[in-house]
Amino acid sequence: MPDDLDIRSSGAAAIDTSSLRSAADAGRALANRLRCMDASLDIAAGFIASVPGLRAAREVQYELAREARRVDQLAEDCERLAAALDQSADLYELVEVHAAWRLSQHGEAELAALESRAGVLGARLWGVSGSAAAFDMLVRTGAFGDGDSGGALRMQAALGAGLVGGAWAAPFGFALVAGVQLAAARASDIRANAMRVPAASAPPSPAISAGVTTTPLRRMAAAPVAGFADAGKRLSGPEGTRIRVERYTMPRGGREWVVYVTGTQSVAFDGPEPFDMRSNLALYAGQDAAASAAVRAALADAGVRPGEPVHAVAHSQGAMAAGLLARESEYDVRTLVTFGAPTTDPLPPDVTAVTIRHTDDPVAALAGSSPAADRGAPGGFVAERMADPLPGLHDVTMPAHALSSYVATGALLDASADPRVRGIDALWDRLGRADAVQATDYGARRVSRADAGAGAGGAG
Numbered sequence: 001m002p003d004d005l006d007i008r009s010s011g012a013a014a015i016d017t018s019s020l021r022s023a024a025d026a027g028r029a030l031a032n033r034l035r036c037m038d039a040s041l042d043i044a045a046g047f048i049a050s051v052p053g054l055r056a057a058r059e060v061q062y063e064l065a066r067e068a069r070r071v072d073q074l075a076e077d078c079e080r081l082a083a084a085l086d087q088s089a090d091l092y093e094l095v096e097v098h099a100a101w102r103l104s105q106h107g108e109a110e111l112a113a114l115e116s117r118a119g120v121l122g123a124r125l126w127g128v129s130g131s132a133a134a135f136d137m138l139v140r141t142g143a144f145g146d147g148d149s150g151g152a153l154r155m156q157a158a159l160g161a162g163l164v165g166g167a168w169a170a171p172f173g174f175a176l177v178a179g180v181q182l183a184a185a186r187a188s189d190i191r192a193n194a195m196r197v198p199a200a201s202a203p204p205s206p207a208i209s210a211g212v213t214t215t216p217l218r219r220m221a222a223a224p225v226a227g228f229a230d231a232g233k234r235l236s237g238p239e240g241t242r243i244r245v246e247r248y249t250m251p252r253g254g255r256e257w258v259v260y261v262t263g264t265q266s267v268a269f270d271g272p273e274p275f276d277m278r279s280n281l282a283l284y285a286g287q288d289a290a291a292s293a294a295v296r297a298a299l300a301d302a303g304v305r306p307g308e309p310v311h312a313v314a315h316s317q318g319a320m321a322a323g324l325l326a327r328e329s330e331y332d333v334r335t336l337v338t339f340g341a342p343t344t345d346p347l348p349p350d351v352t353a354v355t356i357r358h359t360d361d362p363v364a365a366l367a368g369s370s371p372a373a374d375r376g377a378p379g380g381f382v383a384e385r386m387a388d389p390l391p392g393l394h395d396v397t398m399p400a401h402a403l404s405s406y407v408a409t410g411a412l413l414d415a416s417a418d419p420r421v422r423g424i425d426a427l428w429d430r431l432g433r434a435d436a437v438q439a440t441d442y443g444a445r446r447v448s449r450a451d452a453g454a455g456a457g458g459a460g
């Protein structure tokens with residue numbers, strides 16, 4: 001199984017370039033001190049070697065020479081680290097200069113100063129001349145973090161089509177994925193424009209909420225969730241389960257909650273299943289849907305009170321419903337872990353977002369590139385990998401989007417030493433100390449007008 005995880009931070013982060021350069025200066029100063037120690041050790045080794053006929057002196061000489069080499073290597077490491085810190089400071093400053101240049105409204109003098117500084121930074125970073133070349137290198141090197149989010153998917157589609165239909169079919173597969181991505185990019189722009197209104201000013205639709213019912217299917221004691229793979233497994237509940245709500249009774253009497261939201265269950269556009277294509281389209285457009293209404297209904301039935309921390313784990317369509325929940329003010333969502341989300345919209349600054357997606361997942365490709373800013377709290381991150389690198393007929397089942405594939409990626413995250421991943425351990429550890437955990441599985445149903453009418457008639 002491929003373990004080439006690409007993990008990068010999400011959420012807004014403030015980078016102090018002055019601190020980076022100060023750290024680089026400290027690294028160089030330490031390297032100079034180590035060089036002085038290296039020289040002293042060499043002198044001592046030479047002095048001892050000059051003692052005639054003393055076997056022990058030769059052994060001490062060898063030991064001193066070995067330590068001198070170690071100190072020399074440490075000095076080189078410090079110098080490399082200092083150079084990397086300087087380069088990072090230049091890169092972050094160039095990004096800031098580019099942003100200021102794009103937003104500048106203070107006349108030609110300020111623009112000229114920004115362009116001059118960009119030219120200096122570009123020359124130091126890449127040896128290019130002029131601000132235009134420096135800004136172009138920012139895009140070419142992927143410094144803005146956008147990247148080519150669909151490159152792996154397009155290549156796999158081309159190879160798969162070629163294997164199935166011959167060489168003539170490869171361009172068709174490539175073009176098909178490119179077309180889907182183009183449409184997704186256009187839809188993302190429309191969705192972003194529609195979502196400029198703060199979520200708090202657009203409450204959930206009463207009509208949609210009234211048209212959905214949730215039913216507790218089973219309640220049971222449960223073990224605390226213990227990591228990303230375990231969380232992913234809990235999304236696959238018994239038959240009929242759409243939402244799982246876990247109540248954590250904490251040692252000091254407070255309560256925390258974890259809600260798990262499933263993905264699409266029907267490709268129909270109408271019918272009793274709330275997690276269908278109609279909900280998909282509404283949620284993708286940033287609107288309330290039967291699926292998101294079902295999540296709110298399950299939390300209300302479970303007894304979640306205002307201010308109690310809620311942590312959401314979701315797959316596919318469920319990720320969009322959970323994201324909408326995090327943007328609303330009805331529940332205090334603190335953490336959002338998504339697998340294969342079709343959208344990666346902005347989140348409030350107090351929501352820690354963990355976005356797990358596969359580069360060869362067509363559904364995740366609908367989200368485009370995950371933004372580096374506005375994606376919740378600084379502790380969040382994005383984790384990507386190619387889940388199914390070998391193309392073939394099986395790709396029609398979208399194995400890279402399967403929950404089982406994401407559970408496997410969750411296991412890789414659990415084993416990762418990346419400090420951003422390990423930063424989420426505080427959540428698992430805190431929930432693990434709960435005095436009791438009760439889980440409730442919920443079914444959900446969209447109520448048709450005919451059903452509502454029949455219920456009203458029976459009640460009368």
